[in-house]
Amino acid sequence: xxxxxxxxxVRKDSLSETLKFxxxxxxxIVFSGGTDLMVVFHDISxxxxxxxxxxxxxxxxxxxxxxxxVIGATTDFGRIKRDPTICAEFPMLAEAAxxxxxxxxxxxxxxxxxxxxxxxAADSAPSLLCYDAVLTIVSSKGERTVxxxxxxxxxxxxxxxxxELLKSITLKRGEKGACECFRKxxxxxxxxxxxxxxAGRIKSNGQVRLAFGSIAATPYRARNVEEFLTGKKxxxxxxxxxxxxxxxxxxxxxxIRSNAVYRKRxxxxxxxxxxxxxx
Amino acid sequence: xxxxxxxxxxxxxxxxxxxxxxxxxxxxxxxxxxxxGTKEGCGEGECGACAVRVDGRLVNACLIPxxxxxxxxxxxxxxxxxxxxxxxxxxxxxxxxxxxCGFCSPGMILAVKSLLEExxxxxxxxxxxxxxxxxxxCTGYKKIFDAVEALTKES
Numbered sequence: 001x002x003x004x005x006x007x008x009x010v011r012k013d014s015l016s017e018t019l020k021f022x023x024x025x026x027x028x029i030v031f032s033g034g035t036d037l038m039v040v041f042h043d044i045s046x047x048x049x050x051x052x053x054x055x056x057x058x059x060x061x062x063x064x065x066x067x068x069x070v071i072g073a074t075t076d077f078g079r080i081k082r083d084p085t086i087c088a089e090f091p092m093l094a095e096a097a098x099x100x101x102x103x104x105x106x107x108x109x110x111x112x113x114x115x116x117x118x119x120x121a122a123d124s125a126p127s128l129l130c131y132d133a134v135l136t137i138v139s140s141k142g143e144r145t146v147x148x149x150x151x152x153x154x155x156x157x158x159x160x161x162x163x164e165l166l167k168s169i170t171l172k173r174g175e176k177g178a179c180e181c182f183r184k185x186x187x188x189x190x191x192x193x194x195x196x197x198x199a200g201r202i203k204s205n206g207q208v209r210l211a212f213g214s215i216a217a218t219p220y221r222a223r224n225v226e227e228f229l230t231g232k233k234x235x236x237x238x239x240x241x242x243x244x245x246x247x248x249x250x251x252x253x254x255x256i257r258s259n260a261v262y263r264k265r266x267x268x269x270x271x272x273x274x275x276x277x278x279x
Numbered sequence: 280x281x282x283x284x285x286x287x288x289x290x291x292x293x294x295x296x297x298x299x300x301x302x303x304x305x306x307x308x309x310x311x312x313x314x315x316g317t318k319e320g321c322g323e324g325e326c327g328a329c330a331v332r333v334d335g336r337l338v339n340a341c342l343i344p345x346x347x348x349x350x351x352x353x354x355x356x357x358x359x360x361x362x363x364x365x366x367x368x369x370x371x372x373x374x375x376x377x378x379x380c381g382f383c384s385p386g387m388i389l390a391v392k393s394l395l396e397e398x399x400x401x402x403x404x405x406x407x408x409x410x411x412x413x414x415x416x417c418t419g420y421k422k423i424f425d426a427v428e429a430l431t432k433e434s
Contacts (some may be wrong), residue, residue: 004300004302004306007301009300009301011346034344034347035342038324038342041323042355043358050344052300052344054347078336101412102327102411102412103390103393103408104324104327104337104338104339104410104412105324105335105342107337107338108338108339108342108343189408190408190410190412191325221386268340275395
């Protein structure tokens with residue numbers, strides 16, 4: 001258990017004050033739901049500074065208009081999994097939300113924290129990649145957007161600079177997904193970090209999206225396999241070639257949860273299952 | 280670190296305390312409030328022994344810094360029985376032996392109450408999922424599921 005007096009926790013009333021604080025304090029760590037951070041800093045010896053953001057309404061909530069759904073970064077997975085628009089139009093995200101930890105974790109863990117913690121095993125990542133999510137990032141200088149597919153640059157490295165805060169995640173509505181599937185493979189049905197996870201989506205216009213968690217240093221989009229499959233009829237030959245292409249493209253690591261052989265095999269099985277289910 | 284003032288309600292009673300902002304809700308309840316019904320099992324949000332309800336939603340108190348509880352309504356196991364009358368969930372846990380050592384029971388009962396408020400007629404699978412964040416080393420879970428099923432069948 002940590003000594004609460006060793007940790008500074010800053011709470012500003014306004015978002016602009018928080019952004020100013022982040023500008024001026026390079027070491028400050030943004031604290032959202034805390035389900036990741038409260039676990040990792042048990043062994044703190046040096047002074048740490050956290051900045052809580054759960055009080056900022058600008059970062060919270062799910063807004064729907066005719067064209068898009070905008071999910072505030074501090075929205076928790078419990079609300080995401082229950083949202084009617086997300087359930088109807090972005091079911092893989094709702095499914096992913098329901099696989100995070102367990103209910104008590106979902107009610108605190110935020111989608112923004114999941115993204116910015118940048119674990120390759122992040123449960124929301126594969127579906128957000130398939131849905132071509134766009135991130136809105138805010139700082140004292142204003143706002144910018146970045147395609148989520150371009151956000152992760154390397155292990156725990158991302159397109160987020162000092163003083164910047166993830167504000168929201170935007171998903172475009174109206175693209176009819178012909179078929180989609182999210183699967184998380186782990187040791188248990190709850191309270192498990194994925195060994196491999198997969199989200200696949202084939203849109204009615206033939207466009208393909210395939211994304212994996214836990215098989216690379218970042219959440220992974222199999223762009224070459226997507227390109228190969230686009231517009232093709234999913235007969236046995238095409239499916240076999242696609243699976244082989246994935247097998248030759250990925251180099252999963254071994255870690256405490258799984259070894260490389262298992263990860264590669266399961267990733268290929270998940271892809272094969274998905275493609276076979278479409279034909 | 281400097282202390283701050285945080286105001287919240289626990290089991291309907293208002294509190295306003297001077298506290299380190301990073302003090303865990305679990306410790307504020309147990310040490311500060313003397314409400315020791317909420318237990319520490321793992322301190323990492325994996326076991327559910329520390330589960331309480333904040334604004335009606337099940338959460339793990341070991342993962343919550345008290346600063347984020349400003350203005351919240353917190354319910355612990357001590358708030359479940361009303362004026363000495365056991366809640367039907369507690370009553371059925373007793374009748375069906377859903378508790379042995381009792382250490383998981385506070386969190387388990389709050390998880391069940393959360394389920395039943397949302398879904399008064401859960402399937403056994405729904406019950407299983409609702410308590411999937413609450414570990415029990417004694418009962419093997421079956422008697423817990425039996426207790427909840429019996430309660431829902433009676434209602």
